[in-house]
Amino acid sequence: MLRYRFRDGVNVRSDQSRSDVVVETPYATRLNSIRQCVSLGHPDDFLKTLLARLSQQGVERSHCSGFQASPGFDSVDPGVDAALDDFYARGLLITEISGLKGCAICLNPLRPSLRQRFAPEAFCRIKFSKFVRIDPCRDGLEISTPAASGSLLLSDQRLFPLLMVLVSPCTEESIRQSLPEDLLIHCADLMSLLLTSGVAGVCDDHGVADxxxxxxxxxxxxxxxAFHCHTRNHTIDLCRSERSPTVFINRQLPAKHQRIVLETVALPGPSRINHSLSFFQVIRDRQTVRVYQEQPITAGLLSDFLWHSMHIREEILCDPGLSRSYQGLLRPVAGSGALHSIELYLCVHRCAGLQPGFYHYDSSGHSLGKLSGLSEPCLGMLELAAASTCRAPQAASVSPGQGQQPDVLVVMAARYARHAALHHQTGLSYALILKDVGSIYQQLYLVATALGLAPCGLSFGSSELFEQASGLPSDLECSVGEFMIGNPA
Ligand SMILES: Cc1cc2nc3c(=O)[nH]c(=O)nc-3n(C[C@H](O)[C@H](O)[C@H](O)COP(=O)(O)O)c2cc1C
Known part of the structure; x- marks a missing residue:
């Protein structure tokens, strides 16, 4: 039997003042958490019965051709039929296929638009999407893909062999062979659910699903x-976000990050040297430089570099008056939500006026807190930086591993919990942290250029090495970017 019913989060209520019926959907947008609604003006009795039945036991429908005669639907009303199609297309209906053991498989829409697809010609082959994922859940196995408009819930274990069949391109015949006797009549419906949900597609000659x-x-x-879809989808399914259990304790970390250090090294205040370049000259001159001279950079230049990039200009209260208000920071560089959850650590390889070692930049006191000497993990990070340095992509030979170790390797580490306190619900924390890293890369490039230093952003880094060097578990503070500076040759 094939049955439709409203999915969770769909509520039907009447608007007495306008004699309308309002169907509340489970969908909202990231910016507006108010549920989207569909208004049905002056519904007739057929439509009212349909709404009641979709909210309770559901309605049966023969293969896409109107209602079967059943109590309450002795005659087919084209208006009701159109309403059912409309609810389906708006992603409000669950489609269930049941056999002798109850519900075998059902399609749960996940977005406010669903395009129904039907079983293709018998000779066509279908298979799972390359991006399919299968998650165990309370009622069976949930099959989904990051971009799909729906997920399938497989609750009859007799259908589990189908999972293996769909790994490779298969015809209707091979699907039939994996179905239990009582579900054979639903082979075409089942293929339709697989295609409509977007977890499977029709294959081309190379076996790629459409x-x-x-x-x-x-x-x-x-x-x-998965990361892209998760962080860039505009519409959200409110029920899904409510359903995912969370033990997250909203712990707001202070904006300023104090570390226990071996010693504090005061940095000189910002100097006036080499500041004659205009902003537009700096932009014109900015380039990556990966070759350094014998003479290392000085503590004075390093101090200027840190001051103009990352020092804390001001502490502020963000979203004042709201329950979610939090401490923010203002720095020369922009940061999402003024959270500034990224801290700078320095692997000082060589610097005139500063001992080699591993330091945390105290951006409030504009000083360096020494955490250790140049330990094994720090040396590992410097080696990795040199190994991931190419001669430049535009050079005839880009062979990585030919690079020099920088005078100073800047490691950016994120305090994830600061972003999570604000963005746990939106799911945007890590995406925003990476955007902040990009913003800091550009700031470091421009400031280094203005100061006559050699800047180079890096693509590779090791969270493990940073964890060992800093002594902090990476779920507390994790490295998310690396940047080299030195005295240009
Ligand atoms: C995010 C990012 C990652 C980079 N990764 C590396 C890297 O791993 N190794 C390297 O030698 N250069 C790296 N670079 C520098 C680029 O290769 C460089 O910006 C590009 O070749 C353009 O040259 P230009 O900076 O001189 O304009 C990176 C730059 C950025 C912004």
């Missing part, structure tokens, strides 16, 4: 696509 075509051609990896 739904994956553009993502595969563009080289998307599973991880990147």
């Amino acid at each position: 739904i994956d075509q553009t993502a595969v051609e563009s080289g998307w990896t599973e991880q990147d696509l």
Whole structure:
């Protein structure tokens, strides 16, 4: 039997003042958490019965051709039929296929738009999307992909062999062979659910599912696509975010980060040297420099570099008056939500006027807190930096590993909990942290150029080495970016 019913989060209420019926959907947008609604003006009795039944036991529908005659639907009303199609397309209906053991599989829409697809010609082959994921849940196995408009819930264990069949391109016949007797009549419906949900697609001659075509051609990896969809989707499913259990304790970390240090090294205040370059000259001159001279950079220049990039100008209260108000910071560089959860650590390889070692930049006191000498993990980070330095992508030979170690390696570490305190619900914490890293890279590039230093952003870094060097678990503070500076040759 194939049955439709409203998915969770759909509520039907009447608007007495206008004799309308309002269908409240579970969907909202990231910026506006008010549920989207569909208003049905002056519904007739057929429509009222349909709404009642969709909210309770559901309604049966023969393969996409109007209602089956059943109590309450002795005759088919085209208006009711159109309403059902409309609810389906708006992602409000669960479609269930049941057999002798109850509900076998159901399609749960996840977005406010769902395009129904039907079983293709018998000779066509279908298979799972390359991006499919299968998660165990209370009622069975949930099958989904990051970009799909729906997920499938497989609750009848007799259908589990189907999972293996769909790993490779398969015809309707091979799907039929994996179905139990009582579900054979629903083979076409089942294929329709697989295709409509977006977890499977029709294959081309190379065995690529049509739904994956553009993502595969563009080289998307599973991880990147999942991260992208998770952080860039505009519409949200309120029920899904409520359902995911959270033990997150909203612990607001102080904006200023104090570390226990071996010693504090005061840095000189900002100097006036070499500040004659105009802003536009700095922009014109900015380039990556990876070759350093014998003479290292000085503590004075390092001090200027840190001051003009990251020192704390002001502490502020953000969102004052709201329950979520929090401490923010203002720095020369911009930071999302003024959270500034990124701290700078320095692997000082060589610097005139400063001992080699591993330091934390106290951006409030404008000083360096020494955490250790140049320990093994610090040397490892410097080696990794040199190893990931190319001669420049535009050079005839880009062979990495030929690079010099920088005078100072700047490691950016994020205090994830500061972003999570504000963005746990939106799920944007890590995406915003990475954007902040990009903003800091550019600031470091421009300030280094203005000061006549050699700047180079890096793509590679090791969270493990940073964890060992800093002595902090990476879920508390994790390295998210690296930047080299030195005295240009
Ligand atoms: C996010 C980012 C990552 C980078 N990664 C590396 C790297 O791993 N190794 C390297 O030698 N250069 C790296 N660079 C520097 C680029 O190669 C450089 O910006 C690019 O070749 C353009 O040259 P230009 O900076 O002189 O304009 C990186 C730059 C950025 C912004």
